[in-house]
Amino acid sequence: MADKHNDISSTELRANTPEQAVLSTPTDDIHVANGAADKSKNQKIRKATNIILIVVAFLFVFHLIADRYIPSTDLGRVRGFVVPITPQVSGEVIEILTTPNTLIRKGQVLARINPRDYEIALFTAEQNVTQAGQNMGALTANVTAAKAKVVNAEANFTNAKVQSKRIFTMVEQQVMSEADADNARAELASAEAGVASAKADLAKAEERLGSEGENNTAVKSALLALEQAELNLARSEIKAPTDGVASNFRLKEGFYANAGQPVMTFISSEDVWIEANFRENSLGNMQAGDKVEFALDYAPGEVFTGKVAYIDYGVDWGQSEQTGKLAQTTGQTGWLRQSQRFPVTIHFDDEEAKGLRRVGGQADVMVYTEENSLMNLFGKFWIRVVSWFSYVR
Incomplete structure (x- = not known):
């Protein structure tokens, strides 16, 4: 209950x-x-x-606005001039004076080819120049002698004319006979022929001599051969074309280098730039001279500065049309079609990233299209955040 x-x-x-x-x-x-x-x-x-x-x-x-005023890309590559080092003369490599991937100054000797053959060629060329000079001296003497003969022949001809005139006068006066006149005529003709012969010999001597001094054909040829021999001897030393590093070579003393065949690869450190591929619709406000900040994967946490040098006006998009063939069309459609990218060349500021510019290295790039824009503050913040991502990539 x-x-x-x-x-x-x-x-x-x-x-x-x-x-x-x-x-x-x-x-x-x-x-x-x-x-x-x-x-x-x-x-x-x-x-x-x-x-x-x-x-x-x-x-x-925000992305639409930022893409126009602070366009960015992670498709940046460090680019530079890669030059194959090719010896211009052939010979045995007797000395290697550089190591791979170490900084080299312009004009520094990378390797030496045995110069003995080229030293002999230079000595021979010098002797040929001396011989050409001596030959020119002898030919000059011949010309001088030929000129003297011409003068002598002309004097004899002049004397023969005077003597024959006297004899002809005396023959007319019947002091001398006609036989004496005939002899005078013969001597006059002989003297005249002597002048012609002497002048012909002079012409031959002058032709053998040619131009005098360095304009002489034989001397000029000898001098050119001497210059070539000196050049070949100098080329037996393989030198760096600019500041940079030598890479990708396996040279050893005793290796026979052939003229025209590369023996190593040289990467110039003087002309280095970044080639960044931006989406086409990000280029609207971008122009040469815009300030750029970029981060290199090789240097995580660091941000460097540069400037837009120029923007390419065209790219190869796979459209290869040939005369006689029908036009090709692409099948890609839709609002969200794949965007086209254009290369933008970016130059480093002076001394920026010195020693970190490895050709082929990747870079994240941020371009500031306007000065003193509020969007730039976000861009500066974001590129510094991205620079730290290189530690975990």
């Missing part, structure tokens, strides 16, 4: 009227509590969804 009385009392406490006593049961209370919890949970989910949508929309709009 006591338990029954307690149950009745508890029921009376939960309800003040009969209708309330009928509706207010323990199961109904549980449903009401669950409904309120579900409603609160749905409101939280809806609120979180709205926040996410707002953030996504903001980021999308």
Whole structure:
């Protein structure tokens, strides 16, 4: 009875009227509590969804604006001039004066080819020049002698003319006979022929001599051969064309180097730049001279500066049309088609990243198209964050 009385009392406490006593049961209370919890949970989910949508929309709009004013790319490569070192003369390598991938100054000797053959060729060329000079001296003397003969022949001819004139006068006066006149005519003709012969000999001597001094054909040929011999001897030393490093070579003393065949690869450190591939729709505000910040994978955590040098006006997009063939069309369509990228050349600021410019190295690039823009603050922050990603890439 006591338990029954307690149950009745508890029921009376939960309800003040009969209708309330009928509706207010323990199961109904549980449903009401669950409904309120579900409603609160749905409101939280809806609120979180709205926040996410707002953030996504903001980021999308921000990306569109940033892509125009602070375009960036992670498709940057350090580029430089790679020159194959090719000997210009053949011979045995007798000395190697450099090691791979160490800094070399312009004009520094990389390797030496046995110069003995070229020293002999130089000595021979010097002797040929001397001989050519001596020959020219002898020929000059011959010309001088020929000129003297011409003068002598002309004097004899002049004397023969005077003497023959006297004889002809005396023959007319019948002091001398006609035989004397005939002899005078013969001597005059002989003297005249002597002049012609002497002049012919002079012409031959002058022709053999040619031009005098360095313009003489034989002397000029000898001098050119001497210059070539000197050049070949100098080329027996293989020198660095610019500042840089020698790479990719396995030379050893005794190796026979052939002229025209590369023996090592040289990477110039003077002309180094970054080639960054930007999406086509990121180039709208970009122009030469814009300030650039970039991070090199080789130097994580560091940010360097540079400037946009120029933007390529065209790229090869796989359209190869030939005369006589039909035009080709691409099958790529849609709003989200793959974007075309264009190379942008970026020059380092003076002494920026000195010693870190490894050709082929990757770089993240940020371009600031406007000065003193608020977007630049985000760009500077982001490129510095990205620079630390190189530690985990």
